[in-house]
Amino acid sequence: MITYVFPGQGSQQKGMGQGLFEQYQHLTDQADQILGYSIKKLCTELGYFDVNHTQYTQPALYVVNALSYLKKLEETGEKPDFGAGHSLGEYNALFAAGAFDFGTGLKLVKKRGELMGRITGGGMAAVIGLDKEQVASVLEEHHLHTIDVANENTPRQIVISGQKKDIEKARAVFETIQDVKLFHPLNVSGAFHSRYMNGAKQEFKQFIETFHFSPLSFPVISNVYAEPYQQERLKETLSQQMNSTVRWTDSIRFLMGRGAMEFEEVGPGKVLTGLITRIKNEAEPLTHHADSTEKNASNGQQNEQAESDAHSARMSAEITAHSLGSAEFKKDYQLTYAYLAGGMYRGIASKEMVVKMSKAGMMGFFGTGGLDLNDVEDAILSIQGELGQGQAYGINLVHNMKHIESEEKMIDLLLKHNVRHLEASAFLSVTPALVRYRAKGLKRRPNGEVTCANRIIAKISRPEVAESFMSPAPENMVEKLLRENKITTSEAELLREIPVAEDICVEADSGGHTDGGVAYSLMPAMTLLRDEMMKKYRYNKKIRVGAAGGIGTPEAAMAAFMLGADFILTGSINQCTVEAATSDRVKDLLQQMNVQDTAYAPAGDMFESGSKVQVLKKGVFFPARASKLHELYQRFGSLSEIDQKTLTQLEEKYFKRSIEKIYEDIKLHYPSAEIEKAERNPKHKMALIFRWYFRYSSQLAISGSEESKVDYQVHCGPALGAFNQWVKGSELESWRNRHVDDIGKILMTETAKLLNDRIALFSQKAL
Incomplete structure (x- = not known):
């Protein structure tokens, strides 16, 4: 597993962000508009505003951290398993996890920096050589009751915070203690992460209430609790962070306790990398949760923390929105959620829908049925222009028995523009066009494993059709394509070792073309068939089986996952959203x-x-x-x-x-x-x-x-009727408030909650 960590104040340096501002010019322009000054000049030019002043430091670091993350995402194509940030850096971890967009995060950070920058007369100092209990004991023994512990950076690097005159008193005390290796006053204007931030916290709490936060796509560790954020307490916890201790040591120990964990610092400098190295050398992984008295010593939040402890004690067993479905499926497609939106014909599943889904860590398919090639090409280019590397999208292809040549032309177009994901709909058997698409980009790794550049997700409702897609490409088709020089000898060889589609989407009763199948019968039959095909062909990689048709509520999604779905795909519910390219009527x-x-x-x-x-x-x-x-x-x-x-x-x-x-x-x-x-x-x-x-x-x-x-x-299935009843009386009752990405996140989040509740209920009955 991997955790991305984002630095906070202290990591800023003149010249940071060079190259990033030009690479992400649209975000740089957005930042300038929000801030009212040039973020590039702030970070790179001497004589501009002082980047070391809190009011400017926090927006500068947020922007550079955010752009560094986007660049890393483009380079690797993978999101981390966890995120964490030191103080200000926590906003970047939340941005990376999808809690809010770039602009929203910058608005929050701007306000935070302004409020904290107003606090003057305070000071902070790092005490190196003592642990947090020893520091607290010294403060108690010498009646330094006006000083709080602000940061627990490593087991023996503790930062204290208070009025400047009191910090000076503390310096005289700590420097007389033998085990103190260094007492280092920090270059700050305020007593951050202490009781002296209470006023700023209250003002920020009112400010943050006006913003909407989306579900997190991966866990982010809270500075306040040293445990994953609770979705329902995001705003409250971010407000608390301003006057609470930054529990960095326990945050890293918590992550160490999750298993084999790598840490990568994203942003300027290597301050956190150094802290993490020391924590690893000086502390053990935290595989259990500390008692609430220890956790709340600094801020008297026993009741709130007790609730958090109870929540965290369940974390390891709880299902979350991002844990639903196959982890391998999400990794292959670089998704946060095992959630897809199908390609509704004539572009009703629009390019806007596809982009929204992709940016939210899900995948949508552009609906090409009934469109000419020029329209499809324009849509592909538009989608590719809006998405970064590693953001998944796909194109739907509907089988046309009467015009096979149109299918071939569509495959030519997809190969021309390197479209890597294809949703194959209404196919009664494998066709040469699909085999040719699958063949391109096949390679063999040094360990012998076959890797595929082009993936097909086949939507099927009949076992005999599923069997043809789960099998290697028909030999007669492979030989014919080889004779026609449409594939190479190497591609032909590799085609014989893999299924035509390593992902099958079982489509029960749905909108548009449908066999009216029942999911409760289809899914077990298809998963059993999958297991048989895996044994028959001795595939090295598991074929994934997803579910579609009738999914419009958490109950339906829960049933799909309980039936063994590796992912789910929705259709009808997306037609009644802002992004759907059909009429308002x-x-x-x-x-x-x-x-x-x-x-x-x-x-x-x-x-x-x-x-x-x-x-x-x-x-x-x-x-x-x-x-x-x-x-x-x-x-x-x-x-x-x-x-x-x-x-x-x-x-x-x-x-x-x-x-x-x-x-x-x-x-x-x-x-x-x-x-x-x-x-x-x-x-x-x-x-x-x-x-x-x-x-x-x-x-x-x-x-x-x-x-x-x-x-x-209007092609539509009953899933939308169920969805309408589910959201009745809520903000989502009006389609003008429905967005495909929000629906996906809410549906997955509520499905996870429902599963946890049902499992808990069954456990209670069993007892």
Whole structure:
């Protein structure tokens, strides 16, 4: 495991951040706007504001630490397992864990620096050679009751804080003690982390209440408690930090006690690296939690700490949002949460949705179904332009049985732009295009392991389809691709050792194309099949099985994870969010639906075969009208066989235009071969005209057209109805407050809480 540690005041130096400000110019500009001065000049130019003054030190360090972290994230592509920061540095650890964005953190730090900078007349000093009990004993023995212990930096480096005149008195005392190696006054203007910060703390507490904090993506160790932050007490703990002891020694001991732990300092200097080395040499790992009397000696917070102790005693056994799902899956995709958002067609799963998900440590898939290649390419370039290295995103590809060449062109586009993650939807078997995508970037490590640059997450609902994706690529396809020089001999060899998809997403009853499967039956069958395939092919790496369909509440997500899901994928609930690229009118309809407000209707892209999609039925006529069209198609051989009254009804009520005009439009957009077939085959012509209605109804919905709201075709499953009921009465009741990343974090956080509660309840019943 690895912990990133972020330095606080004392690590600042002139020239820090050089190169970073230019690399992250947009954030540098944002910082200048928030601060009202140039952060680059502050850090790099002499004669500008004094970077050693608290008011300026704290924003400067926060910005440099934050940019250093972003650079490290781009270089490694991996987030740490834990985060910690020394005093001010704790804000950077929280930023890295996603508690707030860059700008919000800077606003908090700016206020903190201003408040602490106002406190004058105080002083601090480092006592080196005594432990915290010995320092406290000296203060007690010599009646230095006006001095507090501010920092426990190492077992034998304790910083005291108080009025300047009292610090001078203490100096005279400590320098007479034999074991004191050094009494070193610090160059500060105030008595930080002491009772003298009480006023600043109260003012900051009021200020911080106006901000929103998101769930943490990995644990951050609190200076106040030397244990992981509790999400519900983030604001309170940050306020307490100003007048509480920085318990750095116990924070590092706590992390040492988690197991094999590496520490990396992120930011200017190596002050913390030195402190950690001394702590490792002088102290044992903290594998249990100290009693509350010891913990609260400095600030009299026994009641608050007792509550924290009780919480922390459960930490090792508790499930958290970031611990749900497969750790290997999250590592491979560089995710914080085992949570994905599926690719809804025609870009409803928009580039904005994908970017939001990625920046929150989750992964979304851009919905390419029904879009031309130029639109998809524009979206890919836009997404890549907004995301940094290591931030995961994917592209959805819907199988098109009638136009295989379009699938090949899409794969060409993905390979051209190095898109590494593909969501394969509605495939009935493995195709050459998917095999070619999988082959590119395959390599063998020195230890013999095969590594894959391109990953496929296959959404399936049938065991026979899952089996084909869990198997190595079909030999005949591999040989054909090899003969056509579409893959190399080395790629062909490596393809034989890995499954086509190492991640399978089991799709139960859902919006759009669905087999209406039941998760409780599908998941056990698929995980059993996975185990059999692992034995059959002796794969070195486990195939992950995720769950989708019907997930819109913590209860549903809990069921998925309890059934063995390595990750979950949501769909319908994301269509009713700010980021979804559909109309406000559709979102207004979706916000009102309940679990019973969907129906199955014929699918436009597979109209002749009678394949079904699940759609919204409340407030629209589309399901009934689509079914009527399919019924007419089955009954008659041509339009001329349908009675005039019915044809008039179709033109006036369904299509809002004549059949002749529809056919003229079809001839403009369909390949000549299709039109020639329609001229020869009246039933095929009827199918093309009826299928036009499905494209028309989809476009009506996406655009929010007033032309015929009752004809809106909106793919949706009952999960959204369940979600609507769950959030009823809360801020999320309105879709205008729903953001895909917030929904993902809240759903995972509440799922973890629910699991912990249920496990505790079962344990109590067992006793």
